[in-house]
Amino acid sequence: MDHAIHSPLTPATPEDASPIVLALPKGRILSEIGPLLTRAGIVPAPDFVDESSRRLRFPTNDPALDVIRVRSFDVATFVAHGAAQIGICGADVLMEFDYPEIYAPLDLGVGRCRVSIAEPVVTQADDPSRWSRITVATKYPNIAQRHFAARGVQAEIVHLNGAMELAPSMGLSRLIVDLVQTGSTLKANGLHETEVIATITSRLIVNRTALKTRPEAIGAWIARFRAALAERDAR
Ligand SMILES: Nc1ncnc2c1ncn2[C@@H]1O[C@H](COP(=O)(O)OP(=O)(O)OP(=O)(O)O)[C@@H](O)[C@H]1O
Numbered sequence: 579m580d581h582a583i584h585s586p587l588t589p590a591t592p593e594d595a596s597p598i599v600l601a602l603p604k605g606r607i608l609s610e611i612g613p614l615l616t617r618a619g620i621v622p623a624p625d626f627v628d629e630s631s632r633r634l635r636f637p638t639n640d641p642a643l644d645v646i647r648v649r650s651f652d653v654a655t656f657v658a659h660g661a662a663q664i665g666i667c668g669a670d671v672l673m674e675f676d677y678p679e680i681y682a683p684l685d686l687g688v689g690r691c692r693v694s695i696a697e698p699v700v701t702q703a704d705d706p707s708r709w710s711r712i713t714v715a716t717k718y719p720n721i722a723q724r725h726f727a728a729r730g731v732q733a734e735i736v737h738l739n740g741a742m743e744l745a746p747s748m749g750l751s752r753l754i755v756d757l758v759q760t761g762s763t764l765k766a767n768g769l770h771e772t773e774v775i776a777t778i779t780s781r782l783i784v785n786r787t788a789l790k791t792r793p794e795a796i797g798a799w800i801a802r803f804r805a806a807l808a809e810r811d812a813r
Pocket residue numbers: 603604605606607649650651667668669670671689690691739757758759760778779780
């Protein structure tokens with residue numbers, strides 16, 4: 579008989595005993611989802627909100643849940659690879675990577691913005707249906723490429739990680755594909771929105787394999803977020 583397997587001190591499936599990891603993005607989404615986390619009963623260790631803390635993984639009030647604080651794009655990567663079982667990120671990130679391993683069961687209704695095409699206000703009007711190639715600065719190369727390819731246009735991508743709005747005036751690109759909310763960043767940089775590619779909100783995401791192997795634990799977290807959303811939206 580294998581005592582290691584049958585000992586009551588050793589779980590039959592060790593991974594089932596490890597805490598679920600919730601990946602959260604630093605930055606603006608984190609400040610918007612704070613109240614939702616509270617409603618879902620999640621209270622991370624106090625230094626989670628301390629920007630000066632160098633810790634990246636935090637326990638919570640629930641010993642079965644840890645949270646990690648990573649960049650928005652990396653939330654999807656951690657969840658897609660199963661390093662974190664659940665996470666929260668913008669639909670823009672999901673559209674960009676299109677990970678088959680990610681299931682996004684809940685729209686959290688925060689982080690509202692859109693992925694749009696913008697160009698300089700002063701650009702001489704030309705007919706986009708006549709374009710065959712176009713230079714585009716963006717941090718969403720896949721979204722941009724897919725969008726223009728669907729119109730038969732070859733997009734030459736200039737991949738930037740921020741400040742896309744500078745690119746046209748500095749000769750880097752003809753257009754940009756970026757997030758727009760109020761439009762004030764475009765306006766301040768002499769650009770205007772010419773087309774909305776997609777409207778965006780933040781989503782609760784889960785790793786599909788983890789959902790199969792730990793259905794009770796992950797299902798319970800989805801249910802808690804769903805209840806928290808219903809409670810928030812009822813107010
Ligand atoms: N102006 C905006 N209004 C509303 N939501 C936004 C806006 N900009 C970004 N978002 C949403 O918030 C997410 C994170 O954006 P944020 O600007 O906080 O991070 P980032 O600067 O892209 O990330 P990082 O700092 O890791 O490079 C985006 O993926 C998007 O879903």
